[in-house]
Amino acid sequence: MPHDETVQREGAANGTVSLAEAAKIKYLTPHNARFVRTKGNMLSVTVENKAYPSVYLHCSFPHSNRNQYISVRTLENEEVGMIESLDDFPAELAELLKEQIAIRYFAPVISKVLAIKEEFGYAYWEAETQAGRCRFTVRNGGGNVKLVSDQKLLIQDVDGNRFLIERLDQLSEKEYRMVEMCL
Template identity: 30%
Template sequence: MTNLQLFYDPPGVLRLTVDDERSYPKVALYQSSPLRRPGRFLSLLDGKSEEIALVPSLDDLMPESRKVAERELARRYLTAKIQVLTSVRQEFGVTYWHAVTDRGERDFVVQNLSESCLWLSETHLLIIDADNNRFEIPDRGALDTASQRLLDSVL
């Protein structure tokens, strides 16, 4: 595979050098594969959102670039884990949620449930809100009864 070097310069700005020949001053890293296969099929886009490279696996990167990619993916796909649902209501096709997460209480809005709520397994739910924030219910069965009822009322 081509030698891809990912690094931050200045801090917080992801850059890419390909084979020590071509450098991209600002790139974005996205997970192209389904979210149930993390670290696979990563897409690197330039400042014009054109694909530079598709990386089949994090394992294909050199150790330093892999660390940078893992950090960038963790930042981009930061996911709050829902512990308790305290309120869920629907109005005109929009769903308003209030939840207690591992990052504190959160209010969020989901515009299209069928596209924004993804079952990663029979019990593992990923919710993407209108601002592209991610909320996760790792095990639906681990929620308290009231939270499960609220979830069932909208899904």
């Protein structure tokens, strides 16, 4: 609400620490960080002369915006820094980073729902996906099938595999009816 914003700005003007100052985000840019693909297809980074042999990219908004606010973390969950936007990086490097993001967040997009059979608290799906034809079992309830944006549906099976339906409105009438039952 505009009113809230005014209050916040006034707070900052009064000399209190602004949110940005308190949060102390360290942004990685092409100037202060050097990302390199390792021989074994992993990602390493050197920031201000400190080398991190393997780092992982965690998106802040994996469903709504994968290009911005990407946290670069070690396996020990230490944050090396954040990438504000992939657009700040040269195309080749941005591509490498996108590849790494795609490895971390694996959720094949469903291109066609072939069948969904629902019985006794579980739904048995069969679908064509980017990764090939998949059969998987989804437990009902507990948010295993959820809308992560207006039209994007995320499905998590009993093993923890994830699948995506990018646009609900582009499903055929028949597919939609089947999927709707699981919503």
